Amino acid sequence: MSRPRCERCTRAQEHCLCPLIPRLESRTRVLLLQHPSETAHALNTARLAALGLVNGELRVGEVFADLEQWLATPGYRPVLLFPGDEAQALTAYGETDARPLLLVVPDGTWRKARKLLYLNPLLAALPRVTLGQVTASRYRLRKAPEPGALSTIEAVVQSLNALxxxxxxxxxxxxxxxxxxxQIKAMGRETFERNHGGH
Structure with missing residues (x-):
């Protein structure tokens, strides 16, 4: 028999994270587009980000039929958080930034995120933004594929902190x-130290 799960954070009831999830207000609207393969991921950080932001929303899929409508949210300038040659580093809103950003964040491996862009030409056409200063990932259980790689929730936090x-x-x-x-406790501290060198 499967263990009862919290419907909100989807964790097993005895490991419910809801008491730790804040409800933060932000000027920026955050739209997280999650590849379906990520929903079963143990950490599912995009869901945690959406739950913690009053002005955040999570959509799951590969092709988003309503994308045009979402991008036209009145009062916001849509941008895509994704690296690229043309990507502008995020900086704090100035006095003149009347319209805050609608920050569109693809959630998935790099390959899956690129697939989302390929399948949704409107996404690929958005102006791109990136993080100027990246602080190291706290995700100590996984070797980052490249320096500066972050989990989705970390990328969202660093983007909002910058803006x-x-x-x-x-x-x-x-x-x-x-x-x-x-997860570290479940695997045992010794195993963690041995496999991940305590990083």
Missing amino acids: EAPVCFDALLRPFEALIEG
């Missing part, structure tokens, strides 16, 4: 850190 400084969105990471600690 809305001095407001800080680090509280969004609390359930993520608890998840990682839980």
Whole structure:
């Protein structure tokens, strides 16, 4: 028999993360587009990010029929958080930025994220933004595919911290850190130290 799950955070009831998930207000609207293969991922950080942001939304799929409508959300300038030659580094909103950003964040492996762009030409056509200063990932259970690679929730937090400084969105990471600690505890500290060198 499967263990009862929390419907909100989808964790097993005894490991429910809801008490750790904040409800943070942001000027920026965050639209997370999750590849279906990510929904079963143990950490599913895009879901945690959407739950923690009042102005955040998670959509799951490969082809998004309503994308045009979402991108036309009144009062926001849509941009895609994805590296590229033309990508502009995110900087804090100035006095003149009347319209905040609708930050579209693809969630999946690099290959799956590129597939989302390929299958949704409107996404690929958006102006791209990227993080200027990347702080190291706290995701100690996985070797990053390249330096500066972050989990989705970390990328969202760092983007909002850059855009809305001095407001800080680090509280969004609390359930993520608890998840990682839980996984380390489950595998045993010694195994973790041996396999991950304590990084």
